[in-house]
Amino acid sequence: MSAFTDPVPPDETVREGTRRYTLPGSLARNLGLVIALLVLCAVGWFTADVRFLDGDNFVTILRFASVIGVVSVGMTFVITGGGIDLSVGSVLGLSSVWASTLATQTIAGDVHWLVVVFTACAVGAACGLVSGILIAYGKVVAFIATLAMMVAARGLAEIISNKRSQILDVPPFMDFFQSRPLGLPTLVWVFLIVAAMAWVLLNRTTFGRRTIAVGGNAEASRLAGIRVRAHTVALYVICGFCSGLAGAMMIARTTVGSSTHGSLYELDAIAAVVVGGTLLIGGRGTIVGTVLGVLIFSTLNNIFTLNNLSISAQSIVKGAIIVIAVLLQQRFANRPGSSSP
Amino acid sequence: MSAFTDPVPPDETVREGTRRYTLPGSLARNLGLVIALLVLCAVGWFTADVRFLDGDNFVTILRFASVIGVVSVGMTFVITGGGIDLSVGSVLGLSSVWASTLATQTIAGDVHWLVVVFTACAVGAACGLVSGILIAYGKVVAFIATLAMMVAARGLAEIISNKRSQILDVPPFMDFFQSRPLGLPTLVWVFLIVAAMAWVLLNRTTFGRRTIAVGGNAEASRLAGIRVRAHTVALYVICGFCSGLAGAMMIARTTVGSSTHGSLYELDAIAAVVVGGTLLIGGRGTIVGTVLGVLIFSTLNNIFTLNNLSISAQSIVKGAIIVIAVLLQQRFANRPGSSSP
Amino acid sequence: GCTSNEPPPEEGETTEDTGGGGGGNPNAEAGDTVVIGFSAPAADHGWMGAITSAAEDHAAEYPDVELRVAEGTNDVNLQISQVETFINDGVDAIVLLPFDGAALTEVALRAMEAGIVVVNVDREFSDPNAARVTVLGDNYGMGVSAGQYICEQVGDNADAVVAEIAGIDSLPLTQDRSQGFSDALAECGQTVDNRVAADFTVQGGEAAASNLLQAAPQIDAIWNHDDDQGIGVLAAIEAAGRDEFVMVGGAGSANMMELIASGDSVIQATVIYPATQAADGIALARLVVQQRALADLVEVEVPRLVQLYAPVVTAENVEQYLPTAFQS
């Protein structure tokens, strides 16, 4: 161990080494995305002028991004850890329904608004726990286990809600989410805080390091003493938790819990994560990239709405823009082996 | 140090090693799926009795399976080759619309029914070509490239069809597809023939073996002199071709071409392929498994309907059954490393 | 036109009967330019496709209407942000067919508070103040009409097998239709014996119907919620070679009406659910913003609620409805 060390003054080497060969910085790695986003903004500016540049418009973009953003942040963990979660949208719907049903029917009357949020998060985390256990201990491939969860959670949500939208009548809840501390809506703050915490978790903690290790080479991680299965479960729990939180945010945004909330969010979230530069095969994840990916998609939607493009033409343009954004991202990130699926 | 003469017949040692671990044959590998299917049939029999066991009912199941089956067979190639194609459903819709529009509007009058089929297949193959080139030469990750194609093809289909269902009025086309050679509907025959051809292609030809090689180890394949990129493009073309053919089959089944055809088929197809035992990371593919996977899903739908189960309850049960089927499949296929995504 | 068997009455455009377009109507004259934002669910089935096409086409007929179409979406989150964008943008009116009425109520209220005329189409808000005008189909009424017609057909055969092919089962409107249907059936002592749900698409209708036909070897009447999925349902019926029942459609597409008129199909009737609602919504929004009224009414304001009628179309009266039917 340390019996063989220090033939060279260690400080020297570190300084040398870290300076000369640091991995491309976070900015450089996300430069392509930033460029894509700026180009989009320029397009928005040219086509919609002040209507796009308006401060309120940016708040609109951010508010839209916040729900899907929280889901995508959760997804980033699972994908970085070498998995995938197709159930996020359904779980979002289920937790919104569960929380709103609890508030409107079961408890009724005086329910503290935090209970709603807590219920949604707990339901989400529980779904993640089930998926995670199936995958880590039951050895069901992640794609299939979460596909099953996606189908089942949607069905359960329909049964609980009886396919009706549950209008939430907890004024403090709405008040909290409709306030605008420091000029930004609470929903946006929630997204920003979740993203910041996720960034710290992924980049500055042992948990994040384990996530990257497990996603990069599960067998090597196991032989190095990492509890790969428990860690995998934890990743799905985090992702489920984020989906549940997003369910509560969705209630805040729509005033209702509904089994239709979040449909197809799995695709949106995976797309944002992958466009952001997280490797779909695991082992490399970037929260900043994910946030930029989410912003690209929501800016795109905003520009479409501002401009009167026919709905079908919008789809075609969107397809083209997705490809361009990824090409830009890949060009600057300059990762080897990016041609694998 | 190798100056030793062979003191032990080397044959003995290695024979032990290689024999002990031979993979079970094709039947054994699919045994879990066959069991799952038989169990399902038993459930069908107990719950719906003669209505399930009826010959016509099996034809119903097969007819239902045929369209998604052809799509899944195409998907098997792409996934075996290490890719993924999310655009199959949209491409199905686009080719159905293109073919039916051509037949009803452009050419009008006397159009040979084969022209319809040919157009659909050509449109599908062209979409596959675009995706394939983006992936193989543009180095866009497959998930994103085909997601973009999925969005764009749906938009194009809507523009071409003006969001209307185009009723195809080519009687020979309908006659052909509604006939029942040897007691089975033509659609089912098409599925069976496609599956048989695909089986031969994957298991008995150079092309198929190279597909497994490319999916299993792209770098080794390149070093062995395989043109990996061209091969990848070919795989997406095949998948697109199958989607296009499925578009024509969908016209035959519904009498119309519509931009809504095939929505969410990508998930169904991927699920069938993965449940069938094809590895999502590539390098191992089974057409027989895919066919069994498709049959499991369509039998499941049939049993649900026969039992008048509510859609929500169906969802939950379906989630559970997907997991069980995969567990059975994995138990018998006994593949190592199946816990990866 | 897009069907090759019979040319439809008009090329392309959907004909109008509520307010705008027609000659001699004072409301047809151009007024100040009105900017209208339009948002609707994804055109993932024929009726919704017809809704958006009709809205776009109808708006194009008015020189004084500038339409901003948002991407069709089934994500209420996105739809809310589209409405917010319209609000920021300061449009004069918003025609909104919400994916989920209750979920869009809050943002519609905000739009109203911002002085924007909100026209609610098809799926109703949970707060009447959230819209200046509401254009509604009658989903419950549709179910009732279909149920009553089927009651007439099966008469007092107590053992009659009645089947229902619903649309997207998780939508409240489907729940309303099914409720109306079973309520009406209850009146004549019938119940729904087999129920399947499709997804408003042709392919979904075909798949649901082929399984349904297998599940029920003998059927007396079928109500299919949606004529677009009905194309698939008929294809399945034809493939199964069944014709022992009467079938009633829903929404009222031109194809189905033509089949009803021809009389040689199992489909005997359909219940109209107009696909022109959004087009009407645009016409009404324009009138409200320009402070005009419905010319034929004495009332000087546009009414608050327009509920469209859900008549049953049969071979007898089909000629009357064919011209306004949507091309699915």
Added chain:
Amino acid sequence: MVSDGAFLTMRGIVKHFPGARALDGVDLDVRAGEVHCVLGQNGAGKSTLIKVLAGAHQPNAGDIHIDGHPVAITSPVAALRLGIATMYQELDVVDGLTVAENVFLGHELSTAGVSSSGAMIRRTRDLLAQLGHREISPRTEVGNLSAAGKQIVSMARALSRQARLIVMDEPSAVLDSEEVATLFRVVREVTAAGVAIIYISHRLEEIRQIGDRITVLKNGQTVAIGIPVEQTSTRELITLMTGRSEEYVFPPRPAVAPDAPDVLVAEGLSVPGIFEDVSLRIRAGEIVGLAGLVGSGRSEILETICGARRAGTGRVWVDGAPLRPGSVTSAVAAGVGLCPEERKSQGLLLDEPVYRNITLSSFARFARGGFLDELRERRAADRQIAGLQLHPADPSRVTRTLSGGNQQKILLGRWLEHGCRVLVLDEPTRGVDVGARAEIYQLIVALAATGTAVLVVSSELPEVLGMSDTIHVVADGRVVHTGPAHEIDEHRVLDLVMEGEAA
């Protein structure tokens, strides 16, 4: 400039990678029918050179002549057309295909696209027979073969190409002594038929046995071109390669104190079908070796001791405390560290920087409340990098781009950093150059001197015998002999193995 009768001439080959200058003007010439050895330390550029030759890399500068004509090798296909077949250092087989399909990958026998599997299987069977491995069925999926089996498939593939030049990049790394002997027999056969061989190995005695001429690389440059083997002493070769003149030796060690406590005790371990009833005890400071043939189950024994496999029966104690069966985490926590056999797939995060691989088992130590102090972590990694003399000594470099020997050092560094009571080494010097090998021996010995128990498996008998205090001979999943290492020699080990297998 083309030397007499040279089949292949490479002149001034330069190859840059981002951040690395792998080849910096390398010359090579190979004559028909000779075995030309390429020597060099880990990272000298041997594999890069042969990848340039094989068309897998494009050189930045330099010319290649074949039969005196300049050629451009733009792709692997071009190289194969020129009659150059290559066995790569990384096993380049496809697990999902059968042996026959792997052998003919890229040049399948077919009629109208349909594989002529019968013909391929027959040809493969002949090739395998030629290689002395009739027992491998051409129909077996390659994923089920051991590393040695895969290497044999790779060899059969190279032979099947009917090449004029076969390049072998460290083929003997995964083979045991008998298999190497068979390989040499085949090499002599094909060279007799006029085929040239480029042979790369870190085992100098092999070079001596089979080689005709030697080219030595150092830091991407040629330091000796085509010197005849007979006229060059091993000491000279080592000097050329490393700049130092030491031969690798097993440093003399004091005998283990008779009263040293048992650190690791394993009782009656067995995994059904693989090995049975294995009992071991290792005292503090003792090095215990497992000797045996490839496929005898040694790797599985190590994995079971480390908790990576669940034992059917038996327990393991470390310092008297039992390990939780089937839990690597508890083994690591008790101070058991495993350097696995397949370092790429089992050991390393190839796309992560070097320092993270070194601290993979110990990064939690550099954290407070779960938050990593990366500066401390890097400093610790740097100490290990310096101590291991890693080349290049760059903690941030992506691990994939390091040469094999340096990757092995990273694994050692991981357990040095973690600090362990029991170090378990599976083929620790596979693919490691002579210089680094000596360093690794020294590291292991020094580690033992601090009281760590070491368990080592190696297919190189001199190595395992030279290093260990105690030897267990394993044959067919059973320990057939246990005794002090100095009382046994290589012949005796092989005799024991033969008896054990026969039993």
